Amino acid sequence: MKAVLFSLLYKVAFAFCRGFSLLPLRVLYFLADALFFPLYYVVRYRRGIVRGNLCSSFPEKSRKEIVAIEKRYYRFFCDYLVETLKLFSIGEAEMKRRMHFENPEVVEEVLRSGRSCSLCLGHYCNWEWVSSLPASIGGERICAQIYHPLENPIADKLFLYMRGRFGAKSVTQDDTFRHIMEWQKKGEVSIVGYIADQVPGYNNIHYWADFLHHDTPVFTGPERMARLTDAAVFYLDVFRTRRGYYTGRFVLITDRPSDCPRFEITAQYFRLLEASIQRAPQFWLWSHNRWKRSREEFERLYSPEERKKRLSRL
Secondary structure, eight states: OHHHHHHHHHHHHHHHHHHHHTSOHHHHHHHHHHHHHIIIIISOTTHHHHHHHHHHHOTTSOHHHHHHHHHHHHHHHHHHHHHHHHTTTOOHHHHHHHEEESOTHHHHHHHHTTOOEEEEEOSBSOGGGGGGGGGTSOSSOEEEEEEOOOSSHHHHHHHHHHHTTTSOEEEEGGGHHHHHHHHHHTTOOEEEEEEOOSOOOGGGOOEEEEETTEEEEEOOHHHHHHHHHTOEEEEEEEEEEETTEEEEEEEEEESOGGGSOTTHHHHHHHHHHHHHHHHSGGGBOTTSOTTOOOHHHHHHHSOHHHHHHHHHTO
16 A cells, blocks of 8 residues: 555656756756745855854855855755756756856766776765766766665655666765775776765764865765776866756876875865865855864764774775
8 A cells, every 4th residue: 555655746746857857957046046035035055054063164254245155055055956856857958058068078088998987076066966067977887876765755766867867876985995895896987977066974074174264074986986896086166157957077087096195085085075066155055054063072982992993994
C-alpha cells in the first residue's frame, strides 16, 4: 500500500513540476519576482541565518551594504528555484546556451590521456544546471555528481530525475568510494563533481580552513579520492553573465595530487571558492547554517590522541 501511495504522489508531483517547467523562462522569472516579497518580508525565510552569515563574513561592510547583498541574494534564490524547475523540460540546445562551459578542452585533454578528473564547486550561481556538463564533454566518459539524499523520498526522486536528464550519474556520498574504484578497475575514465562547501558532521572533520573570516570545518573527501585515484583536480568557477545565463570556467588546482602536501588541495579549493563569493556574494547559498560547528566543541568531543589517530588514517 505504501509503495502504491508513493508512486501516486510522485506522479502527481512530477506532473505538476513538469507542467510548471513548460512555462517560458520569462514567465517563470515574473513569478520569481512576485515570490520575492512574501519570501523576504512575510515568511522571512531564514532571514536570521542569512543576516548573521553575511555580517560575520563581511565585517568590513556597513549595515546598508549587508542589507543590499541580502536582498540581492533572496532575488537570486527565487530565480534559482524557477531555474531548477526548468530542468524538468529544458532542451539540450537551450541548456548548453544558458549553461556554457568556456574551456572544456582542458578537462577533455586529461580524460583523453586515460586519467580521471575531480571537479570541485560550491553552492554558487545555479549549481543544479552544472549537471548538464555531459552535454558539453565529448566522448564516452562517465560524468557523475556526489550528492546527499534528501529526507523527503519524493523530492529526492524528483531531483535525481532532473540531475540525470543530460546523462549525469548521481552517486550518494556513502557509495562514492565503491563506484569510483569500480570505474577505475574497469578502465573507465570519469569526471566526478563534488559540492563540498556544506558543513560536515563532527565525525567527518579532519581539517579546518580559514574561509570568509571563519575557522571553518570542511569536507576533505574530494582530496582523498583524488589522491587514491590519481585524478586531476579542477575548480569550476561559475559566473552569472546575465539573468538566466551562466558560464563555467575550469581552473586546474593540480594534475599531480600525490605531490601536494596534505590538505593543500582542500585549502586551494576554499581559497578559489572564497574569491568567487567575494566577487559577487549574492550568488552563494547564505541560507545554509554553514558555521554551526565549532572547534571548541570538536576538541571537547575528541581528545588530542583521538584527533591524531583520525589524521593518521587519511
